[in-house]
Amino acid sequence: KAGVTQTPRYLIKTRGQQVTLSCSPISGHRSVSWYQQTPGQGLQFLFEYFSETQRNKGNFPGRFSGRQFSNSRSEMNVSTLELGDSALYLCASSPVGTGGETQYFGPGTRLLVL
Amino acid sequence: AQTVTQSQPEMSVQEAETVTLSCTYDTSENNYYLFWYKQPPSRQMILVIRQEAYKQQNATENRFSVNFQKAAKSFSLKISDSQLGDTAMYFCAFMNSFGNEKLTFGTGTRLTIIP
Numbered sequence: 001k002a003g004v005t006q007t008p009r010y011l012i013k014t015r016g017q018q019v020t021l022s023c024s025p026i027s028g029h030r031s032v033s034w035y036q037q038t039p040g041q042g043l044q045f046l047f048e049y050f051s052e053t054q055r056n057k058g059n060f061p062g063r064f065s066g067r068q069f070s071n072s073r074s075e076m077n078v079s080t081l082e083l084g085d086s087a088l089y090l091c092a093s094s095p096v097g098t099g100g101e102t103q104y105f106g107p108g109t110r111l112l113v114l
Numbered sequence: 115a116q117t118v119t120q121s122q123p124e125m126s127v128q129e130a131e132t133v134t135l136s137c138t139y140d141t142s143e144n145n146y147y148l149f150w151y152k153q154p155p156s157r158q159m160i161l162v163i164r165q166e167a168y169k170q171q172n173a174t175e176n177r178f179s180v181n182f183q184k185a186a187k188s189f190s191l192k193i194s195d196s197q198l199g200d201t202a203m204y205f206c207a208f209m210n211s212f213g214n215e216k217l218t219f220g221t222g223t224r225l226t227i228i229p
Contacts, residue, residue: 033216043205043219056216088157097215100147100166105159 001027004093004106012112018079021109023091025072029104031097032074034066037088037108046089049074050097078111086113116141116208120220127196128228134181135191135223137206145211148182148189153222154202162204165189167211193225201227 005024013019025032033056034046045058049068066076072093078085088110092103117140127133139148150162165173165182172180177197181190193200206220 031215035217042221043217045216045218048215058216090159092159092217094215098212100209100211101215102149102161102164103217104161105151107156107158110157 006091006106006109010110013081014114017081020077023074025093029093029095030072031094033092034076035090081113083113116218118206118208118218118220120223122223124224126226132194135204137189139187139208147209149207150191151205152202196227198227
């Protein structure tokens with residue numbers, strides 16, 4: 001099976017712009033989670049989607065949003081970008097996202113905000 | 115809220131030696147899951163090993179094994195016969211067994227294998 005894919009891999013934006021990142025889970029996986037990784041804050045949970053519904057949300061401002069499509073692909077959007085949004089954004093998928101299932105990660109999207 | 119602590123920011127070991135990475139966590143739950151993930155320079159997070167808290171037997175995967183001490187809330191990773199390809203950041207992570215499926219990560223240990 002193909003792994004989790006994320007596009008784009010690299011992105012440069014300026015403050016105030018918005019950005020959309022995409023994640024395609026492993027075939028058959030229906031749960032998609034997003035994480036932000038920065039040197040200062042480490043790895044932090046953003047949100048998790050299952051069957052097109054957001055089930056869990058981390059402690060991030062409303063500028064961070066996401067959605068999931070019927071084919072389980074997910075997108076996350078960050079509006080009004082700030083310098084502190086520069087990070088590696090990781091997507092992970094699991095079959096149904098319950099019972100302590102292992103999450104399988106994509107290669108990440110590296111976002112630089114200037 | 116659960117917390118995960120990795121007290122060793124950096125470690126290095128000679129190739130072929132054995133190294134142990136430490137991880138402690140705090141939770142009031144009785145059933146949960148613990149993971150070790152590896153993040154090489156490519157930044158791809160790779161699962162190393164997984165442990166269910168209800169299982170007393172320590173998980174093993176080839177050269178990787180854990181020492182899971184539930185009462186002490188400790189979950190260390192032992193890498194035997196270390197190889198150059200083991201050079202990476204290693205993250206310990208916690209997950210509840212119900213409802214909230216997020217992973218809570220520690221701050222990581224940067225492991226360097228010296229040839």
